Amino acid sequence: xxxxxxxxxxxxxxxxxxxxxxxxxxxxxxxxxxxxxxxxxxxxxxxxxxxxxxxxxxxxxxxxxxxxxxxxxxxxxxxxxxxxxxxxxxxxxxxxxxxxxxxxxxxxxxxxxxxxxxxxxxxxxxxxxxxxxxxxxxxxxxxxxxxxxxxxxxxxxxxxxxxxxxxxx
Numbered sequence: 001x002x003x004x005x006x007x008x009x010x011x012x013x014x015x016x017x018x019x020x021x022x023x024x025x026x027x028x029x030x031x032x033x034x035x036x037x038x039x040x041x042x043x044x045x046x047x048x049x050x051x052x053x054x055x056x057x058x059x060x061x062x063x064x065x066x067x068x069x070x071x072x073x074x075x076x077x078x079x080x081x082x083x084x085x086x087x088x089x090x091x092x093x094x095x096x097x098x099x100x101x102x103x104x105x106x107x108x109x110x111x112x113x114x115x116x117x118x119x120x121x122x123x124x125x126x127x128x129x130x131x132x133x134x135x136x137x138x139x140x141x142x143x144x145x146x147x148x149x150x151x152x153x154x155x156x157x158x159x160x161x162x163x164x165x166x167x168x169x
Contacts, residue, residue: 001107003083003115007127008090008100013138015089015097019068021134022087026053031137032087034129037164047071058119060085080111099134101127118154125151133169144168 011018021032026041033041033055043053043062052061059077063084064070072086083105091097103123107115128145135142147155147166155163 001112005103008098009131010096034133080109082106136169
Protein backbone atom coordinates (compact mmCIF):
# COMPACT_ATOMS: atom_id res chain seq x y z
CA UNK A 1 0.00 0.00 0.00
CA UNK A 2 1.34 3.44 -0.93
CA UNK A 3 1.28 6.02 1.87
CA UNK A 4 1.69 9.78 1.67
CA UNK A 5 1.08 11.54 4.98
CA UNK A 6 1.75 15.27 5.33
CA UNK A 7 1.42 17.53 8.39
CA UNK A 8 2.31 21.19 8.21
CA UNK A 9 1.91 24.43 10.09
CA UNK A 10 2.27 28.05 9.01
CA UNK A 11 4.55 29.75 11.50
CA UNK A 12 4.91 33.47 11.97
CA UNK A 13 8.62 33.31 12.62
CA UNK A 14 11.95 33.78 10.90
CA UNK A 15 13.02 30.70 8.86
CA UNK A 16 16.31 30.73 10.78
CA UNK A 17 14.43 30.28 14.08
CA UNK A 18 12.36 27.47 12.58
CA UNK A 19 15.47 25.83 11.15
CA UNK A 20 17.03 25.87 14.62
CA UNK A 21 14.12 23.69 15.77
CA UNK A 22 14.98 21.06 13.15
CA UNK A 23 18.66 21.21 14.13
CA UNK A 24 17.75 20.67 17.80
CA UNK A 25 16.16 17.26 17.14
CA UNK A 26 17.29 14.46 19.48
CA UNK A 27 19.51 16.83 21.50
CA UNK A 28 19.13 17.71 25.17
CA UNK A 29 17.72 21.04 23.96
CA UNK A 30 15.26 19.45 21.48
CA UNK A 31 12.52 22.04 20.88
CA UNK A 32 10.62 20.23 18.11
CA UNK A 33 9.99 16.66 19.22
CA UNK A 34 7.14 16.30 21.77
CA UNK A 35 9.24 14.26 24.19
CA UNK A 36 7.03 15.30 27.10
CA UNK A 37 4.36 12.78 25.95
CA UNK A 38 5.99 10.58 23.26
CA UNK A 39 9.12 8.40 23.19
CA UNK A 40 12.24 10.50 22.62
CA UNK A 41 13.95 10.63 19.26
CA UNK A 42 17.45 9.26 19.78
CA UNK A 43 20.49 8.60 17.58
CA UNK A 44 23.80 6.81 17.98
CA UNK A 45 25.68 10.06 17.28
CA UNK A 46 24.93 13.75 16.68
CA UNK A 47 22.64 14.66 13.78
CA UNK A 48 24.33 13.91 10.50
CA UNK A 49 23.97 11.69 7.45
CA UNK A 50 24.26 8.06 8.49
CA UNK A 51 23.26 8.51 12.14
CA UNK A 52 21.06 5.60 13.23
CA UNK A 53 18.22 5.70 15.73
CA UNK A 54 14.53 6.32 15.99
CA UNK A 55 11.73 6.65 18.51
CA UNK A 56 9.90 3.79 20.20
CA UNK A 57 9.60 0.87 17.75
CA UNK A 58 10.18 3.11 14.70
CA UNK A 59 13.77 2.82 13.47
CA UNK A 60 15.53 4.91 10.85
CA UNK A 61 18.76 6.56 9.77
CA UNK A 62 19.46 10.07 8.53
CA UNK A 63 19.52 10.00 4.71
CA UNK A 64 19.83 13.73 4.13
CA UNK A 65 20.44 16.68 6.44
CA UNK A 66 20.78 20.34 5.63
CA UNK A 67 21.25 22.05 9.01
CA UNK A 68 18.60 24.66 9.67
CA UNK A 69 16.57 23.66 6.61
CA UNK A 70 15.59 19.99 6.36
CA UNK A 71 16.16 16.45 7.56
CA UNK A 72 15.13 13.17 5.93
CA UNK A 73 15.05 9.78 7.66
CA UNK A 74 15.01 6.41 5.86
CA UNK A 75 13.05 3.66 7.61
CA UNK A 76 14.79 0.51 8.80
CA UNK A 77 11.90 -0.74 10.96
CA UNK A 78 9.36 -1.96 11.59
CA UNK A 79 9.44 -4.62 8.91
CA UNK A 80 7.18 -3.69 6.02
CA UNK A 81 7.88 0.07 6.11
CA UNK A 82 9.82 1.04 2.97
CA UNK A 83 10.28 4.78 2.58
CA UNK A 84 11.13 7.93 4.52
CA UNK A 85 9.88 10.71 6.73
CA UNK A 86 11.29 14.12 7.46
CA UNK A 87 10.89 17.78 8.30
CA UNK A 88 11.48 20.71 5.97
CA UNK A 89 10.94 24.44 5.86
CA UNK A 90 8.87 25.58 2.91
CA UNK A 91 8.77 29.27 2.08
CA UNK A 92 8.89 31.62 -0.81
CA UNK A 93 8.41 35.23 -1.81
CA UNK A 94 5.11 36.57 -0.47
CA UNK A 95 4.29 33.20 1.10
CA UNK A 96 4.11 32.29 4.78
CA UNK A 97 6.83 30.12 6.25
CA UNK A 98 5.64 26.53 6.69
CA UNK A 99 7.16 23.74 8.75
CA UNK A 100 6.20 20.49 7.01
CA UNK A 101 6.58 16.86 8.00
CA UNK A 102 6.21 14.35 5.16
CA UNK A 103 6.02 10.59 5.44
CA UNK A 104 6.15 8.68 2.16
CA UNK A 105 6.41 4.93 2.06
CA UNK A 106 5.16 1.64 0.72
CA UNK A 107 3.89 -0.89 3.21
CA UNK A 108 3.81 -4.62 2.64
CA UNK A 109 2.84 -7.76 4.53
CA UNK A 110 1.45 -7.27 8.05
CA UNK A 111 2.58 -3.61 7.96
CA UNK A 112 -0.36 -2.83 5.67
CA UNK A 113 -2.71 -3.47 8.59
CA UNK A 114 -0.44 -2.25 11.38
CA UNK A 115 0.08 1.09 9.60
CA UNK A 116 -3.64 1.60 9.11
CA UNK A 117 -4.81 0.47 12.54
CA UNK A 118 -1.97 1.40 14.88
CA UNK A 119 0.86 3.45 13.43
CA UNK A 120 -1.10 5.97 11.34
CA UNK A 121 -3.32 7.26 14.16
CA UNK A 122 -0.34 7.39 16.53
CA UNK A 123 1.84 9.09 13.91
CA UNK A 124 -0.85 11.69 13.17
CA UNK A 125 -1.22 12.53 16.87
CA UNK A 126 2.55 12.69 17.37
CA UNK A 127 3.09 14.99 14.38
CA UNK A 128 0.35 17.38 15.47
CA UNK A 129 1.96 17.45 18.94
CA UNK A 130 5.35 18.11 17.31
CA UNK A 131 4.01 21.08 15.36
CA UNK A 132 2.35 22.45 18.53
CA UNK A 133 5.70 22.01 20.32
CA UNK A 134 7.34 24.05 17.54
CA UNK A 135 4.78 26.82 18.03
CA UNK A 136 5.41 26.97 21.79
CA UNK A 137 9.19 26.93 21.23
CA UNK A 138 8.81 29.97 18.97
CA UNK A 139 6.67 31.82 21.52
CA UNK A 140 3.49 31.33 19.48
CA UNK A 141 0.10 30.12 20.66
CA UNK A 142 -0.07 26.39 19.91
CA UNK A 143 -2.83 24.81 17.87
CA UNK A 144 -3.57 21.70 19.92
CA UNK A 145 -5.20 18.77 18.15
CA UNK A 146 -6.89 16.61 20.79
CA UNK A 147 -6.02 12.92 20.69
CA UNK A 148 -8.77 10.65 19.44
CA UNK A 149 -10.24 8.03 21.74
CA UNK A 150 -8.47 5.39 19.60
CA UNK A 151 -5.07 7.03 20.17
CA UNK A 152 -5.73 7.18 23.91
CA UNK A 153 -6.67 3.48 23.92
CA UNK A 154 -3.59 2.52 21.88
CA UNK A 155 -1.31 4.51 24.18
CA UNK A 156 -2.88 2.88 27.23
CA UNK A 157 -2.45 -0.64 25.77
CA UNK A 158 1.13 -0.07 24.58
CA UNK A 159 2.19 1.45 27.90
CA UNK A 160 0.58 -1.25 30.02
CA UNK A 161 -1.81 1.30 31.48
CA UNK A 162 0.91 3.86 32.28
CA UNK A 163 0.52 6.28 29.36
CA UNK A 164 0.78 9.97 30.11
CA UNK A 165 -2.28 12.05 29.20
CA UNK A 166 -2.03 14.68 26.51
CA UNK A 167 -0.66 17.94 27.91
CA UNK A 168 0.20 21.24 26.29
CA UNK A 169 3.87 21.48 25.33
